[in-house]
Amino acid sequence: MSVAIIRYNAGNIRSVVNALRRLGVDPVLTDDADELRRADKVLFPGQGEARTAMDYLREHHLDEVIKNLTQPVLGICIGQQLLCRHSEEGDTDCLGIIPADVRKFEPSRHEDKVPAMGWQEINGSKGCPLFNGLDGENQTSSSRPYVYFVHSYYVPLCKWTIAQADYILPYSAALHMNNFWATQFHPEKSGKVGEHILKNFLEL
Numbered sequence: 001m002s003v004a005i006i007r008y009n010a011g012n013i014r015s016v017v018n019a020l021r022r023l024g025v026d027p028v029l030t031d032d033a034d035e036l037r038r039a040d041k042v043l044f045p046g047q048g049e050a051r052t053a054m055d056y057l058r059e060h061h062l063d064e065v066i067k068n069l070t071q072p073v074l075g076i077c078i079g080q081q082l083l084c085r086h087s088e089e090g091d092t093d094c095l096g097i098i099p100a101d102v103r104k105f106e107p108s109r110h111e112d113k114v115p116a117m118g119w120q121e122i123n124g125s126k127g128c129p130l131f132n133g134l135d136g137e138n139q140t141s142s143s144r145p146y147v148y149f150v151h152s153y154y155v156p157l158c159k160w161t162i163a164q165a166d167y168i169l170p171y172s173a174a175l176h177m178n179n180f181w182a183t184q185f186h187p188e189k190s191g192k193v194g195e196h197i198l199k200n201f202l203e204l
Contacts, residue, residue, distance in 0.1 A: 001202065003027040004039035006066070009056045010046025010078060012186070019188035023199055033065045041202060042069055044083070045076035045188070047150065050102070051090030053082055063095055072204045073180050080175060080182035081153060089153050098177045100158045105168050112168050115152040122147055122173040122185070124163040130174065130181055130200050131163065134193060145193055147173070147185040154184065 005016060007029050020027045020043075027043070028035060036042055044066065046053070057063045066073070075083045082094045087102035094102070105114045122145050124131035134145045149165070155172040157164055163174035165184070175182045181201060187194035 001025065001040045002038065003041045003043065003202070004036050005029045005043045005045065006036065006062065006079075007031040008046070008053060008060070008062060010048040010053055012047040012077070012188075013045060015186075016043060016045045016076065016188045019195065019198060023195065023202065025202065031060055031062060033061070036065055036069065040071060041204070042071060042073045043076065044073060044079035045186075046078045048078050049089060050078065050081060050087040050092040050094065050153075053078060054092055054094060057082070057095075067095060067097060070179060072201065074201050075180065075182035076188070077151060077184060077186055080155065080184050083175070083180055083182050084155060087153060097180050098160050098175055098182070100155050100160060100172070100175070102153050102155055104153050108168060115150055116154075116167045117150045118148070119146045120149055120165045120167060120173075120185075121145060122163045122165050124174070125161075128162045128176070129204060130176070130197060132200050133196060147183075147187065147190040147193055147197075149173075149185045151184060 081102045083097045084100045085096045088104045160175045161172040162176045165173040187197045
């Protein structure tokens, strides 16, 4: 199986490469359109700023490449946000693949910190293949669905939400539309639970 990671001006790519290698997959990190189209699975991870990221994608024509991918694609963190329609970060028009908007957290209590950083429990949709083995009777104390987040912006709950988390307000921890999957959390930093989610994605 061939796996490609989209190379663009975003951080935290190396940890995704290492997480996939622990699963026995040696991904290619590339911004080449043909390599991305040929891959069996594509990951779109990263940490960064929405406008800067979108400017890079458009300048290198990766925006149209991503929109037209037909294999399973997994956006991670800012990758999830960029798959959406618009972000309040920099008033940025994003890829528009998932017709949802990205909003900034507005703390409502003194103890609310932004960016939201740390481990949170997620509630995944039953029967969703991305979360197979993490819910219901298959859940164990050592594999509870707690995952790691670092973000100041979020996607509100919507019809494409497949998992939700709750920080300041309930929001989309993961999205799915057609062949595009996305997580606001970092599966590559989420221990065994994150490893399981990545494995599920590779098996789609």
